[in-house]
Amino acid sequence: MLRDRGLLKWQPAHFMPEHRKMLSDVDQDYYKQAKPQLDEQELEEIGIIVMESLNYTLEIKITIWQAGYFNDHIGIVSRVDYLMKYIFLEKEDENIKIMIVDITAVERN
Template sequence: MAIRDRGKMKWQSASFLPLAFEMTREMFKDQARTAKPILDEHQTEEFDLRIAYATEYNHEVKLTVWDDGFTHDITGRV
């Protein structure tokens, strides 16, 4: 008795899987987001002083930048 394979037809019902994987990735990405930090006047003044010091003495600075729920570290000279 010969086995009759349906070929590609058997996988057509699973065509929703790439969309489901993409939705799952987006869900986990949204869960990893953080709220925008609120800085008071003292913190911003401290940042300004540190940046001015780094500029004067040519030191490297490491900035943590908040961008749309995620933070990125940037290192460089001012």
């Protein structure tokens, strides 16, 4: 009976684990995006929407930029810390602390 090596035969024998990790890192870096620069009008609009969520308990969607990738969070702003520059966002099951400088967009839900 012939025993096949399965998927192992399709992997090059000369690739070491370090090479595979390097190729994976290069692939991940390809999809990273630069942080957008917000102008004064966009920052003002973000501030207005955040304060509406805080004052009227409205649900908003906050887009943040972290390490080259964009993440969306939906919730209600529970607190704004101007001194430390954080926004605290209440989600269904957790509270998230978001740095104000990481925010790239805010939308009303």
